[in-house]
Amino acid sequence: MPVATRGMMRGVSHDRLRPMGTEMILSNAFHLFVRPGVESVQKLGGIHGMTAWDGPILTDSGGFQVFSMSDICKLHEDGVKVENPIRGGWIDWTPKMAFEVQASLRPDVSMVLDHCPAKPSERNEVAPAVERTLRWAKEQRDLHNARGGADSGQALFGIVQGGIFDDLRSECATGLREMDFDGYAIGGVSVGEAHAEMMTAVEASAAHLPENKVRYLMGVGTPIDLVESVARGVDLFDCVFPTRTGRFGTALTHNGRLHLLNAGFREDTNPIEPGCACPSCLSKVPRGAIRAGFQSKEINSSMLVAVHNLFFILQLMQRIRASIAEGSFEELRADIARVYRPRST
Numbered sequence: 001m002p003v004a005t006r007g008m009m010r011g012v013s014h015d016r017l018r019p020m021g022t023e024m025i026l027s028n029a030f031h032l033f034v035r036p037g038v039e040s041v042q043k044l045g046g047i048h049g050m051t052a053w054d055g056p057i058l059t060d061s062g063g064f065q066v067f068s069m070s071d072i073c074k075l076h077e078d079g080v081k082v083e084n085p086i087r088g089g090w091i092d093w094t095p096k097m098a099f100e101v102q103a104s105l106r107p108d109v110s111m112v113l114d115h116c117p118a119k120p121s122e123r124n125e126v127a128p129a130v131e132r133t134l135r136w137a138k139e140q141r142d143l144h145n146a147r148g149g150a151d152s153g154q155a156l157f158g159i160v161q162g163g164i165f166d167d168l169r170s171e172c173a174t175g176l177r178e179m180d181f182d183g184y185a186i187g188g189v190s191v192g193e194a195h196a197e198m199m200t201a202v203e204a205s206a207a208h209l210p211e212n213k214v215r216y217l218m219g220v221g222t223p224i225d226l227v228e229s230v231a232r233g234v235d236l237f238d239c240v241f242p243t244r245t246g247r248f249g250t251a252l253t254h255n256g257r258l259h260l261l262n263a264g265f266r267e268d269t270n271p272i273e274p275g276c277a278c279p280s281c282l283s284k285v286p287r288g289a290i291r292a293g294f295q296s297k298e299i300n301s302s303m304l305v306a307v308h309n310l311f312f313i314l315q316l317m318q319r320i321r322a323s324i325a326e327g328s329f330e331e332l333r334a335d336i337a338r339v340y341r342p343r344s345t
């Protein structure tokens with residue numbers, strides 16, 4: 001899922017999404033609640049009207065974002081108080097509120113509010129976060145069922161927390177599974193841990209989730225993380241990684257990352273990746289021109305690379321699906337591991 005946090009893509013125009021192979025996009029309920037506000041989104045036609053996207057949309061509850069602003073949020077047992085970054089004052093972001101805001105925004109998939117602890121390796125922080133996450137999840141599952149469950153036209157996914165601890169991941173996943181959600185997400189990863197630790201957490205979570213429901217890994221999107229998570233049973237991803245790295249001048253290619261600001265590209269007449277079928281490469285704008293554009297802060301350079309990177313990631317997901325169907329996934333996995341080596345710290 002390409003990410004339109006506030007209903008707007010960054011660095012990629014919305015008309016590019018469909019031709020690039022996008023199937024589903026993601027927005028953030030908390031950010032939309034803050035600006036432009038639920039009523040305004042409703043007047044724009046709900047989240048589908050606002051994003052002009054008629055395919056499936058998932059909204060995140062904003063748990064991760066709220067807790068990542070720990071200097072302006074106060075956790076309590078029934079939710080989290082967070083300073084309103086636009087209007088001032090405090091917002092009491094509770095499970096009920098996260099649920100109701102998403103019911104009003106009308107995405108196809110909504111997410112529970114969970115407690116994503118800042119430090120996934122501190123057991124005395126992670127254990128109570130799992131307890132809270134399960135308690136809040138049940139509250140929201142009950143609200144969801146009272147509204148007709150998935151028949152209401154909106155699915156609700158639970159989120160597995162548990163940091164780097166296998167037993168806590170297992171406890172959280174099993175608890176959520178018993179509540180019978182429409183799908184399941186793995187949260188609290190990609191918060192600065194090493195690749196191997198992330199994969200251990202993914203494995204410990206996915207192993208306890210039902211095989212016949214969607215498994216979604218939140219906020220993860222480098223090529224190696226995608227391939228290795230698919231190998232562990234994950235189906236769905238979102239990440240700002242391809243567009244963000246693109247906006248800063250790094251292109252993802254079949255031969256690895258290309259830092260287009262390097263002096264070696266000054267007079268390079270090739271497109272970002274020769275042979276690539278993305279709109280940026282088809283336009284034949286040379287690497288040298290894109291580099292010069294970055295140096296003079298031209299927005300178009302950022303957009304060209306963001307589009308290429310998003311196309312690369314969407315293509316990678318298509319290649320993964322095809323390779324699974326053809327029985328050649330392990331070859332693709334080895335290819336990606338060779339070119340995109342996992343970070344060790």
Ligand SMILES: [Zn+2]
Nearest residue numbers: 276278281308
């Ligand atoms: Zn391209």
